[in-house]
Amino acid sequence: MNNQNRVGKKQTNLRSRVIIGLSLLALAALCTCVLAQENTADSWYKKGQELMENESYEEALKAYDSAMELDLENARIWMGKGDTQIRMGNYNESRETYENALNITNKSLEVNPQEAKGWLVKGDLLLRLYRYDEALESYNRSLEIDPKDKEAWLNKGKALDTPTYRLQGPERIRAFEDAIIAYNEAIEIDPNYGNAWMNKGYSLLSLAAFNKDLSEYNESLKAFDKAIELIPTSDIRNLALAWDGRAITLMGMGNTLEDNGRQDEARARHEEAVNDYSKAIELGPSFAGLEAQLYRAGILADLSRYNESLAAYDNAIEAKPNYPPGDYSMYVAMLFSGKGDVLEKMGDHGDALKAFDNAIELDSTSAEAWKGKGNSLKALGRQAEADVAFAKAKELGYQG
Numbered sequence: 001m002n003n004q005n006r007v008g009k010k011q012t013n014l015r016s017r018v019i020i021g022l023s024l025l026a027l028a029a030l031c032t033c034v035l036a037q038e039n040t041a042d043s044w045y046k047k048g049q050e051l052m053e054n055e056s057y058e059e060a061l062k063a064y065d066s067a068m069e070l071d072l073e074n075a076r077i078w079m080g081k082g083d084t085q086i087r088m089g090n091y092n093e094s095r096e097t098y099e100n101a102l103n104i105t106n107k108s109l110e111v112n113p114q115e116a117k118g119w120l121v122k123g124d125l126l127l128r129l130y131r132y133d134e135a136l137e138s139y140n141r142s143l144e145i146d147p148k149d150k151e152a153w154l155n156k157g158k159a160l161d162t163p164t165y166r167l168q169g170p171e172r173i174r175a176f177e178d179a180i181i182a183y184n185e186a187i188e189i190d191p192n193y194g195n196a197w198m199n200k201g202y203s204l205l206s207l208a209a210f211n212k213d214l215s216e217y218n219e220s221l222k223a224f225d226k227a228i229e230l231i232p233t234s235d236i237r238n239l240a241l242a243w244d245g246r247a248i249t250l251m252g253m254g255n256t257l258e259d260n261g262r263q264d265e266a267r268a269r270h271e272e273a274v275n276d277y278s279k280a281i282e283l284g285p286s287f288a289g290l291e292a293q294l295y296r297a298g299i300l301a302d303l304s305r306y307n308e309s310l311a312a313y314d315n316a317i318e319a320k321p322n323y324p325p326g327d328y329s330m331y332v333a334m335l336f337s338g339k340g341d342v343l344e345k346m347g348d349h350g351d352a353l354k355a356f357d358n359a360i361e362l363d364s365t366s367a368e369a370w371k372g373k374g375n376s377l378k379a380l381g382r383q384a385e386a387d388v389a390f391a392k393a394k395e396l397g398y399q400g
Helices: 003-038 041-053 057-070 075-087 091-111 116-128 132-145 150-166 169-189 194-211 214-230 236-259 263-283 288-302 306-318 325-345 349-362 367-379 383-395
Strands: none
Touching: 041 057, 041 075, 057 075, 075 091, 075 116, 091 116, 116 132, 116 150, 132 150, 150 169, 150 194, 169 194, 194 214, 194 236, 214 236, 236 263, 236 288, 263 288, 288 306, 288 325, 306 325, 325 349, 325 367, 349 367, 367 383
16 A cells, blocks of 8 residues: 555544544533433423323422422422422422412512513412412403413413302302303413313303203303313323313203203213213323212212112222312212112112211211111111111201
């Protein structure tokens, strides 16, 4: 090989080494950049949100804590942590977390009172703290600054219809109607806003149930159908809630049809409700599925599908939802009481009595359970004990 060839070969090798070296440097820089991006407060916050939605709650808390290490004054991170604590059933801890987030938000708004997103976050926190009037005021402030914020309109609707349990008569109806107006504003801004359609469905459902109006039930059903069409399949939580709302609507329609003597139509609606409850339970067994299991089991019993009803009650009893201790006991007591009713219909008075006793052990104030116990005791020929149970049910206000 001549010298010229040797020099050419050495230059080629040198160029290759330089190119490889530069490539490695570029790759290292890229990796460093990616790692830097992955170690931002925002990236940890998003990771926490994903983990929470996947029900990996302990890991989600760790992600939020990592985000806080980088940005302790970010109210959204604190709110995400509080939401995770709620889903874990840590209610006292979540309240403290939300209060910390609210303090941060208030300080930020003192500096910049024209920050629409700041008022939106404040409203969200106040809503979580059950301070509904203040939340509504915050959403209104946000919308004064940015009237095209669909999320603010959505959450304003929630602030209007969530506390309606405290209201009566025309005042309650007006609150639902005002909430629907807010949801319609959100839908006008974004017609494909599935969550707004879902919440509108729930408000229409509440109006229909209050008025026992079939046309309002139909409007509610249309809203839920639209929500199910638009909510992404990845948004399992809201999709489950939409199916749950649709099932409740069908159940209400069935009950109203039954009251009007339209038995065949009523049964068809109840059968459809069973299927929708099943979808809600499948998608969200730990949240939407809790009450769905209770209602689904009850409808199955009304349809005389007793074995399926018993299986549904047993599955729900075995579940371990993140309810506060008192609420959880009442929930399971209702399940045992419903199971007892089914067993009574099947003529199994002994097992029915056991179910009612389990219900009373969990919630001694359940008039329905005491009444059921009286029925079982009477059927077993234990009249004196039955009379005591009936008297207790009456004392607790049983009206059946």
